[in-house]
Every structure is written in C-alpha cells, then in structure tokens.
Amino acid sequence: SPSADGASDQVVTRGLQRPELKLWRTGVSKQLLSPAGADNKLNLFLVHLEPGGSTGDELYTHDGEEAGLVLEGEMMLTVDSETWSLKTGDSFRFASRRPHRFSNPAEDAKAVVLWVNCVTGA
Template sequence: MTEIDIGARLKTIREERGLSQRELAQRAGVTNGLISLIERNMTSPSINTLKKILEILDTTLSDFFAQGERSEPDRFVFRHDELTEINPGRVYRAATAESLRALSFKRVGRSDNTNLLMLYETYDPGADTGEDAYSHEGEEGGVVISGELLLTVGDRTELLHAGDAYHFDSRIPHRFRNISSEPCIVVSACTPPTF
C-alpha cells in the first residue's frame, strides 16, 4: 500500500479551495499553527481533528485517503460498499440530531470534476431534513425504490411510494420526511453537485 503524504495532500486541497491556513484554522476551530504543522508533516492530526478540517474543505476522510482512485478516470462502476457516506448535517442544518441519525446519504462516484451528484439515500422512520425547508442552485430528481417519502416543494406536499419519482427546481425550498414505520430508499441526482 502506498503511503499518503498527509501534509502535501491537505495543502493541495486547501489551496484548491482558495483558503489560507489562517482561514481554514478559524473555520475548523483549530489553531493556525496546527494547520501549518500538519502541512509540513511535523505532527499527525487525530482522526477527529482531521475530520473537522476536511468538513470545512468539503472532503470526506475516504476521499482524502482515496487519492489512488484519481488514477482510474475510466472507472464507471462503484460497488455498494464503495459508496462514500455524506454527513447530511452539513446540508440540513435545521434538522434535529435525532432525525439526522435516521438519514444516510451515500454518494456515487467521486466528488471532484463532476457536474452531477448521485446519491443512494436511506430514510429510517422519523428521518426529516428539518422543519426549515432547504434550497440551493440547480435541479434535482429521484426515484423511491422502497417505502414512502413525504416531499414538500414550496407550498405543496406529496406522499411518494415505491416506484414514484420527483423532479424539481432546487431553488424552491424543499423538505424530505419519512413518516412511516418502514425505511425508505431513494436514488437521487442533482446538478450542480451541492456537496
């Protein structure tokens, strides 16, 4: 297994995002000196510290350590256990901790250099993206694979069942909920990628 230069990798991603060491440190709640030490490989961050830093850089631990995947530009198949778990709390900040624990978003493919975000979503009973509807640039659509999903777009609410689909302008505030006693599985896509 090839050893990853954590410092160089962190510096590259930070610079790609247009952040200074000071800006990154402030947003992540760590010291500027720590970022500098990590980038110079003078210290190894704990997993929790690295996760906090990478969250600001909109990168997951698995993406950070999966640099070998970049050498597979022709790759088009991603097995279920290779999908990257996305923290829904990064997007749905108005959701309660309990309802966020009932959500699972797994991204298909890599997050870099793509115009499409595809997700395999699991909404356990009680999952809710938050009382405050969420909106963002672009459009999104999805298909309910199993279970039921209560979808609100603007001032309209619809209950979707397995086989039903949705497609809407994402600039309209929207909310997803599972009000049933069974899990709901959705495969969705949005463009441009939001996370």
C-alpha cells in the same frame, strides 16, 4: 478517447466502496453512488430515511436540480407550498432553488430513494 487526466476520471464505484456521507439531518443518511471527481456536475446518491427521518421543519434551497425515484417505503416531499406523498415507484424532479424539504412519515419502515443532484452553471 480518454481524457488528459484519465487517472482521476473514475468511471465505476463498487458497492462496497460507496462513501457514506454523514448528514446533520436527523434520520437521513446518504451514500454517494457515482464516482467522486473534481468536475462532477451530476451526482447519484442512495438516500436512506429512517422512520420519522426528516430534513427538518425548515424549507431549504441550493443551486442545481434534483430528481429521484422511491425504491422502498414512503417519502413526503414538499416543494414551495405543495406536499406530495410518494410511494415505491413514484419519482420526482425540481429546481433546487425552490424551497424544499422531505421526510419519512412511517413509524416502522425505512424509505430508500435513488437521488440525483445536478449542479447547473459552473
């Protein structure tokens, strides 16, 4: 059954309508794949990491949980004090309150990651 505010409860985002999110992080860009909504707790992104792109040297934290799948290229992911090299087909999940950072170590190839952010609580 449709929700009371069905008009604002968008279900589909077309490929050509994806919002491009500008990030302060060097060489990292994000497209929001899931429809935007006031009560979204789950957001799906396509993250592009240019060669050498990074969230920076500092680990950062925020609310929620995140998971992803490397679609193309390679990504270095650090959570707490452990670092992993993830290649095409590798996936991950962690609580966003754990200090983390990520980067593309390649000098000549971009990385593309399907990324899910889930906001826990309300």
